[in-house]
Amino acid sequence: MQTIFCKSETKINLMRAFAGECQSRQRYYQAALIAQQQEQIILERMFRFTAEQEERHAKQFFELLKDCAGEKIEITGSFPASVFTDIGELLKESADEEFHEFKEVYPVFAAKAREEGFADIAAKFEMISAIEESHHKRFEYYYDLWNKDMLQRSESTDExxxxxxxxxxxxxxxxxxxxxxxxxxxxxxxxxxxxxxxxxxxxx
Ligand SMILES: [Fe+2]
Ligand SMILES: [Fe+2]
Missing domain, CATH: 2.20.28.10 (Rubrerythrin, domain 2)
Structure with missing residues (x-):
């Protein structure tokens, strides 16, 4: 049986997801500015590229709240104060946060949405979770290169x-x-x- 949307936990989870995506977008945008200041243009572009995707995720979640338009939705949540200037720390924190999102947060939101009878919303959480996994891998990849000082060095002379x-x-x-x-x-x-x-x- 389907729960009434405006009384559902899924509505709250969508607002949590919206808040989380907006913050991810802003964190990556700020990380991009730090990378730019340090003349790490590849990483600047990578953070901006990812930030834009987070903005689209936020839009998707926000629009799913249309049936409760005008309502004030109260949420609780914890968000990382990752105010770093060290690029390695920014990459590591971003990779960890994406891991938390795709592994721990969105699967729970998807299961709850399915339980409450919102299969389409569950599918949206799952699809966006898969994207977050790709973000996790992207940040890990660049964190690894950064740590090994291989961002702009290769084993091959034909690179x-x-x-x-x-x-x-x-x-x-x-x-x-x-x-x-x-x-x-x-x-x-x-x-x-x-x-x-x-x-x-x-x-x-
Ligand atoms: Fe996202
Ligand atoms: Fe992400």
């Missing part, structure tokens, strides 16, 4: 590095300190395999 500013491609175990075409600093170079739309294998 291709793409300048995110002008598109110049450099081959070598690491990018140049300055792009020979546009003068952008080293922080702009990303492994070509990690850059959107530009993986050489796509065009073979």
């Amino acid at each position: 291709l590095w793409l300048c995110l500013n002008c598109g110049h491609i450099h081959k070598g175990s690491e990018p140049p300190n300055e792009c020979p075409v546009c003068g952008a600093k080293r922080g702009y170079f990303i492994r070509q395999t990690e850059a959107p739309f530009t993986d050489a294998n796509m065009y073979k």
